[in-house]
Structure formats: structure tokens, C-alpha cells
Amino acid sequence: MRADRLVSLVLLLRRHGRLSASALARELEVSTRTVLRDIEALSAAGVPVYAERGRHGGFALLPGFRTELTGLTPDEALALLIAGSRRGAQAFGLGSALASAMLKVVDALPDSYRDTAAGAAERLLIDPESDLLSRRLVYEEAPDAVVAGVLRAVLAGRKLRIHYAAADQGPEWRTVDPIGLVTVRDRGYLLATRSGADRTYRLSRIAAVEELAEPAERPDRVDLDRAWQERSTRFRAGGDQVTVLVLLDAARREELAGTALAVVSEETESDGRLRLEVAFQDSRHAVWALWRLGAGAEALAPQWLRTALRDRAAALATRYGSVTAPPTRPRPPA
Incomplete structure (x- = not known):
């Protein structure tokens, strides 16, 4: 080190x-x-x-001094392979390795290229800490020791014990066979199997890990992208999910798709609006997603969703029905 x-x-x-x-x-x-x-x-x-x-x-x-480097470390090489997303490196505990590797890469450039590359890097910013409205982006974080332990077991191909707390449940120890790590929107996941069944664990919910000496039972090669898509499909097909029919302004299409689990079907009406069949995680999720679109969307079915949105709108209209605002309380003396 x-x-x-x-x-x-x-x-x-x-x-x-x-x-x-x-x-x-x-x-x-x-x-x-x-x-x-x-x-x-x-x-x-x-x-x-x-x-x-x-x-x-x-x-x-001293001017003219130049180092002779022996090459990248394994962690640095791995960090560069996932450097397309700097936050991906952070999510897998490789942020410092990425910084070290990039220093070596810059140093290896010819002098004539080095200044050009540094100037170009200053003009590119990926994933800032907040958006244009100064809303600070929230990222799930897992303890460094947990991420490092999971990563070691994944790369070494060994079984792993994790102290994991599922949603609305207390933590318990589980022994799993790790397959790979995935980061989605700055949220890290461990793809694994447990007693032969596929399991997906959020890194932020793992409190402690223990790498075992026993080799993991897993295939030698894996297509993580395909595995993730298959698990996502199964997740969307289970639980208390609901499917709703929505008439939507075309300009709001991506906004709705970004909050839904999936767009099942899509047609364009004669007036340019979109008729979408959309899947949500549950009824609460559907009401929230449609409410935030305001008049830009109309829920056509099911009826309970139309009723829920109508009642919410009526309550808001009642609250602001008066032309004048209610009197404010006087401030207490300083």
C-alpha cells in the first residue's frame, strides 16, 4: 500500500x-x-x-526527472475497465484505485499530449453532486469493508456469508454463492445464488460479510447484462404490481417511463397524445407517479386510480378554495 x-x-x-x-x-x-x-x-x-x-x-x-513504472496493479486495471462511470468505481470501492490508475495513465502520455488531455478533462463533467435545481443527488452507500469483502469473494469465486437485512425485516446471516456486482443509478447490487436459487441483494443492506474458503458454486463464465435483465423481468412480474392505462402528453413520456417499472404497450392517438399501458410496483406507486404529472396525464383505468386522483385533487381544491389566505400567527417578540 x-x-x-x-x-x-x-x-x-x-x-x-x-x-x-x-x-x-x-x-x-x-x-x-x-x-x-x-x-x-x-x-x-x-x-x-x-x-x-x-x-x-x-x-x-527536479526538472527532467521521470519515473519508470512497473505497470498497473490489478485493482487499478479493474478500475479503468469500469471507468466509464466514475460512480461505478466508487460503488465498488475502487475510487482510490481509479484515481491512482488515472495518474499513471496521464504520466505515460507524451508531453505534447499530456497538457491537451488535462485541458480536455477540465471541460467534461460526469454525474455532478446536484442537478440544475440544486437538488442534491442521494446515493446509497455501503461500508467500505463490506464492499471490499463482497468484491474479494466475487473475484476469488468463494462462498460468502452476509449479514443482510431485507426490506421490513431484521438482519440475518445467509450463505450465498456470489456471481457478480451491478450498479444501477448509483445503487449497488450483489447477484448471487442461495441453495441454487437466484438472489439479488442491495449492498447498502449488507451490514457485515465473511468470505469462506469453500469455492462458490457458479458457472465459469457469466453474462451479467443478460442475468440482470432476466432478474429485472422476474421482479416486475411478481409482488403486488398494478398495470394502468394512461392517456399522456407526448412531451411527458420519458418522465412517466422514468418512474414506472415498465411500459407494456404504447399507441399514438389522432391528437398526438399517447395511450400507454404502464406497470407500477403497487397502487401507491401508481397514484404518486400519475399525480406528479398533473394535467399532462389522465388515468383511464382502473377506476380506483381515477377515484384516488380525483379525491386528492378535490382535497387540494378545498384547501385553496378561499380567495384570501388565512391570517398568519404573529411572531413572538425577539
């Missing part, structure tokens, strides 16, 4: 030219004291690191 950190430290100095101890500590996710010890270790090993004092000082490498 320290050897990787020392390499990352050198690459950071090569990329930025000069960095303070506190800036290096933030990048490497260690203390400034650790950075100072690492600087001493590099100097003792013959790496020409020198300190510049003053307000804009910091640590730098």
Missing part, C-alpha cells in the same frame, strides 16, 4: 509541478505527517524531491 502511495505522490508532483503538503495529503487521503514521512522516504531512495519555502511554496521534483 505504501509503495503505491509513493508512486502516486511522485506522479502528482510530475503532473502539477509543485504541491503543498496539505494538498498532497488531500489527494492521497492521508495526513500531512504521513506525506512528510513519504517525502523523506523518496529522498532517501534517490528521488530528487526538494522543498520550496514561502507563501506559494511546496514540494517539487
Whole structure:
């Protein structure tokens, strides 16, 4: 671990030219004291690191110094393979490995390309922390030790004990055969089998893990995309799901599809509106999804959904039926 950190430290100095101890500590996710010890270790090993004092000082490498890298670590290579989604790397506990790997990739570029690549990267932002309305995006997080333990078992092909809490249930230990990991909209899932039956577990609901020595019972090769689609189809077909018929403004189609489980059928009416048959998780889900579309959608069936939406609209109309607002309470004296 320290050897990787020392390499990352050198690459950071090569990329930025000069960095303070506190800036290096933030990048490497260690203390400034650790950075100072690492600087001493590099100097003792013959790496020409020198300190510049003053307000804009910091640590730098002698001009012309270049490292000889032995190659990417397995975690770094894995992080690059899923680097199409930075949050995917974060979800699988590979965020620091991805950062380290990208430093090595940038350092390996010819000098003439390096500045161009850095400039281009500054102009691309993927998955910011909030949307245009400043609504902070909420991501499910699992403990780092849990994610690391699950990942090890998946890659090593060993059975796994997980302390898992299903929805509305207390946690209990289960022994599973891990197949793979999937991240969807920043939510991580473990695909596994238990006693031969397919099971899907949310990483955020796993409190603890224990990798067993026994090999997992699973095929040598797996098509995760196909496995996920098959499990999604089975999930949509079970439980208390409801199917509703909706007349929808065409401009709101993606908004509705984004909240529904599935669009079962779709036709275009003569006036340009869409007639959709849509599946929802349950009745509460259907009422919520149609209500948020306002006048842009009309539930045609079933009747209970039309009644629920009508009653909700009537209650709101009653609340705001008065032209004038009710008097407000006076504020207490400061």
C-alpha cells in the first residue's frame, strides 16, 4: 500500500509541478505527517524531491526527472475497465484505485499530449453532486469493508456469508454463492445464488460479510447484462404490481417511463397524445407517479386510480378554495 502511495505522490508532483503538503495529503487521503514521512522516504531512495519555502511554496521534483513504472496493479486495471462511470468505481470501492490508475495513465502520455488531455478533462463533467435545481443527488452507500469483502469473494469465486437485512425485516446471516456486482443509478447490487436459487441483494443492506474458503458454486463464465435483465423481468412480474392505462402528453413520456417499472404497450392517438399501458410496483406507486404529472396525464383505468386522483385533487381544491389566505400567527417578540 505504501509503495503505491509513493508512486502516486511522485506522479502528482510530475503532473502539477509543485504541491503543498496539505494538498498532497488531500489527494492521497492521508495526513500531512504521513506525506512528510513519504517525502523523506523518496529522498532517501534517490528521488530528487526538494522543498520550496514561502507563501506559494511546496514540494517539487527536479526538472527532467521521470519515473519508470512497473505497470498497473490489478485493482487499478479493474478500475479503468469500469471507468466509464466514475460512480461505478466508487460503488465498488475502487475510487482510490481509479484515481491512482488515472495518474499513471496521464504520466505515460507524451508531453505534447499530456497538457491537451488535462485541458480536455477540465471541460467534461460526469454525474455532478446536484442537478440544475440544486437538488442534491442521494446515493446509497455501503461500508467500505463490506464492499471490499463482497468484491474479494466475487473475484476469488468463494462462498460468502452476509449479514443482510431485507426490506421490513431484521438482519440475518445467509450463505450465498456470489456471481457478480451491478450498479444501477448509483445503487449497488450483489447477484448471487442461495441453495441454487437466484438472489439479488442491495449492498447498502449488507451490514457485515465473511468470505469462506469453500469455492462458490457458479458457472465459469457469466453474462451479467443478460442475468440482470432476466432478474429485472422476474421482479416486475411478481409482488403486488398494478398495470394502468394512461392517456399522456407526448412531451411527458420519458418522465412517466422514468418512474414506472415498465411500459407494456404504447399507441399514438389522432391528437398526438399517447395511450400507454404502464406497470407500477403497487397502487401507491401508481397514484404518486400519475399525480406528479398533473394535467399532462389522465388515468383511464382502473377506476380506483381515477377515484384516488380525483379525491386528492378535490382535497387540494378545498384547501385553496378561499380567495384570501388565512391570517398568519404573529411572531413572538425577539
